[in-house]
Amino acid sequence: MKNHTIIFDNPVSISATTTIAGPKEGEGPLHKYFHNIIKDDLLGQKSYELAEIKMHIYAIRNLLNNAHLTQEDIDCIFSGDLLDEIIGSNYTMREYDIPFFGLYNACATFGEALIMGATMISNGVMERVICSTTSHFSTAERQYRNPLELGSQRPPVAQWTVTGAGCSLLSSKENSKIKITSATIGRVVDYGVTDANNMGSAMAPAAMDTIITHLKDTNRDLDYYDLILTGDLGQAGVRMLTKLMKEKNYDLNITNYDDCGVLIFNTEFQKTEQGGSGAACSNLVFNSYIYKQLKLGKLKKVLLVPTGALVSKISSLQGESIPAIAHAIAIEVM
Amino acid sequence: MKLDDKGKKAYLKMVKDEMPPTKHLATMSKAFILGGTICCIGQAISDLLHLAMPTLSEKDIGSYTILIIIAITGLLTGIGVYDKIGNWGGAGSIVPITGFANSIVSSSIERKREGVILGLCSNMFSVAGPVIVIGITSSVIVGLIYWIIGLFA
Numbered sequence: 001m002k003n004h005t006i007i008f009d010n011p012v013s014i015s016a017t018t019t020i021a022g023p024k025e026g027e028g029p030l031h032k033y034f035h036n037i038i039k040d041d042l043l044g045q046k047s048y049e050l051a052e053i054k055m056h057i058y059a060i061r062n063l064l065n066n067a068h069l070t071q072e073d074i075d076c077i078f079s080g081d082l083l084d085e086i087i088g089s090n091y092t093m094r095e096y097d098i099p100f101f102g103l104y105n106a107c108a109t110f111g112e113a114l115i116m117g118a119t120m121i122s123n124g125v126m127e128r129v130i131c132s133t134t135s136h137f138s139t140a141e142r143q144y145r146n147p148l149e150l151g152s153q154r155p156p157v158a159q160w161t162v163t164g165a166g167c168s169l170l171s172s173k174e175n176s177k178i179k180i181t182s183a184t185i186g187r188v189v190d191y192g193v194t195d196a197n198n199m200g201s202a203m204a205p206a207a208m209d210t211i212i213t214h215l216k217d218t219n220r221d222l223d224y225y226d227l228i229l230t231g232d233l234g235q236a237g238v239r240m241l242t243k244l245m246k247e248k249n250y251d252l253n254i255t256n257y258d259d260c261g262v263l264i265f266n267t268e269f270q271k272t273e274q275g276g277s278g279a280a281c282s283n284l285v286f287n288s289y290i291y292k293q294l295k296l297g298k299l300k301k302v303l304l305v306p307t308g309a310l311v312s313k314i315s316s317l318q319g320e321s322i323p324a325i326a327h328a329i330a331i332e333v334m
Numbered sequence: 335m336k337l338d339d340k341g342k343k344a345y346l347k348m349v350k351d352e353m354p355p356t357k358h359l360a361t362m363s364k365a366f367i368l369g370g371t372i373c374c375i376g377q378a379i380s381d382l383l384h385l386a387m388p389t390l391s392e393k394d395i396g397s398y399t400i401l402i403i404i405a406i407t408g409l410l411t412g413i414g415v416y417d418k419i420g421n422w423g424g425a426g427s428i429v430p431i432t433g434f435a436n437s438i439v440s441s442s443i444e445r446k447r448e449g450v451i452l453g454l455c456s457n458m459f460s461v462a463g464p465v466i467v468i469g470i471t472s473s474v475i476v477g478l479i480y481w482i483i484g485l486f487a
Contacts (some may be wrong), residue, residue, distance in 0.1 A: 002371070008356070030432040046447060047447045056440075115356055142444055146440075146461065147437075147440040147441050147443070147444035147460075147461065148417065148438070148440070148443075149412075149414060149415045149416065149422065149439070149440035149444070150417060150420070150436060150437060150441075150461060151416050151418075151419055151420015151423075151427045151428070151436050151440075151441055152410075152417075152420055152422065153361070153420070153421055153424040155356065156354040156355070156356055156357075157353050157354065174359075174402045187335055188335065189335045190335070190336050190344075191337050191341070191342060191345045192337060192342030192343075192345060193345075193346065193349060198349070198353065201349040201352075201353070205337075205345070208335065236352065236354065239352050240348070240349065240352060245349065249388065252469065320344075329469060
C-alpha cells in the first residue's frame with residue numbers, strides 16, 4: 001500500500017457482470033446495454049423494499065447462471081444498499097448460503113465492495129467473490145425525503161435515485177483481460193454543504209480529494225486514463241468538480257471525464273433534474289456500458305470513482321453538514 | 335477531513351454561484367393558476383350545492399364543500415394523480431385544504447405496510463402534524479393578544 005493506494009501485484013479479473021435496471025433507467029440512453037430491464041418497479045411484491053430485495057436476488061442468480069457457477073463456488077459476497085441497517089442486502093443474503101459482508105458507504109458502496117473483493121482475491125485469501133449493490137427510487141425517497149404521493153416539487157438541484165441492481169464477479173479462476181490494477185481508498189471529506197438535496201456539491205470535494213490522491217500515489221497524469229468516471233455527482237456536481245480540480249491545476253475535460261449520474265438518464269426529457277444517484281448508479285453504468293466498452297477494447301484504462309454522500313435524515317435535521325466519500329478503482333485491459 | 339470556516343464559506347459561495355436557480359416567475363405563475371383553479375372548483379361546488387339544496391344555511395354549504403374537496407383530493411392521491419398536480423403547481427396545491435388532505439393521505443398510504451396501528455395511524459400526521467401544532471399554538475397566542483387588547487379597550 002502506497003499512502004492511500006493499493007497497488008495489486010496480482011491484478012484481479014472482473015470475469016462477469018450483470019445488471020437489472022428499473023423502468024425509468026430502461027428508457028434512458030443506456031437501455032441497450034443493460035442485461036435486464038424490469039417493467040414494473042414493484043415486481044409484484046407487497047412493498048418497494050421487497051421489490052428491491054427481489055431485484056438483488058435475481059441479479060445474483062443471473063450472475064451465477066451466466067458464469068455457469070453455483071453458490072458453492074463463491075467464497076464471499078460484498079454488498080450493500082441505501083436502506084436503514086442495509087436490510088436490502090441482509091434479506092437478500094437470507095436466500096443464499098454464501099458468506100457475506102454487508103457494507104455501507106452510501107452511493108460509493110460499489111467502490112468499497114470492489115476494493116474489498118479485489119484485495120481478498122489479490123492476496124489469495126479468496127478465489128471468487130461477488131460485489132453487488134442495489135438502490136430503488138421509491139425506497140430511498142420514503143426514507144430520505146417525502147411520501148411518494150405527496151404533491152411536492154423537486155428542487156432544481158435534486159437528483160433521481162436509480163432503481164436497479166448489479167453485480168460483478170471477481171475471480172482468480174476465470175481469467176478475463178479486464179483487471180483491477182490499483183485502488184485508492186477514500187477519506188471522509190466535509191466542505192460544509194448542508195442542503196441534503198444538493199448532494200452533487202457535497203460529494204465533489206471528496207471526488208477531487210480521491211482523484212488527486214490517486215494520481216499522486218501512482219505518479220500518473222489525468223491523461224493516463226481513457227476515462228475518469230465519477231459515481232453520481234450529477235450535472236451540478238460535475239461542474240463543481242471541474243472547478244475544484246482547476247483550482248488545483250488539474251484540467252478535467254470532456255474527452256476523458258464523465259459521470260455515471262449524467263450518463264444514465266436523459267435529464268431533460270426524463271425530468272431527473274441533475275441526473276441519477278444511488279448505490280446502483282455507478283454499479284449499473286459500470287457493469288453494463290463501461291464493461292462492454294472495455295470488452296470491445298474501445299476503452300483501455302478507466303478510473304472509476306464512485307462517490308457517496310454520507311447523509312442521514314437525523315443528521316441533516318440536526319443541521320449537520322454532509323460528509324462525503326469517494327473511492328477510486330483503476331480498471332485496465334491487459 | 336474537515337475544511338476550516340473560511341474555506342467552507344468560500345466553497346459555499348462557489349456552490350451558490352454554480353447551482354441552477356429556481357425559476358421564480360414560472361413557479362409562482364403556475365402556483366397562482368393552480369391555486370386559483372382549485373378555489374374556483376370549490377366555489378363551483380358551493381354554488382351547485384346552493385342550487386341543489388336551497389334550504390341549507392351558508393355555513394353548512396361551506397362545510398359540505400370542504401368535505402367534498404377533501405374527498406376528491408383523497409381519491410386523486412390514492413390513484414396517484416395528485417402528486418403530479420403538486421409537482422406542476424407547487425404551493426398552489428399546498429395552500430388550499432387539498433394540500434392538507436394530500437399530506438395525510440399520502441403519509442397513510444406510505445406506511446400502510448408497517449401495520450394499521452404503528453404504521454398507518456402513528457405516521458398519518460407525519461407531514462401534516464407541524465401544521466396542526468403550529469396552527470393551534472398560534473391561535474392560542476392570537477387569542478391571548480385579543481383578550482389583552484380587550485382589557486384595555
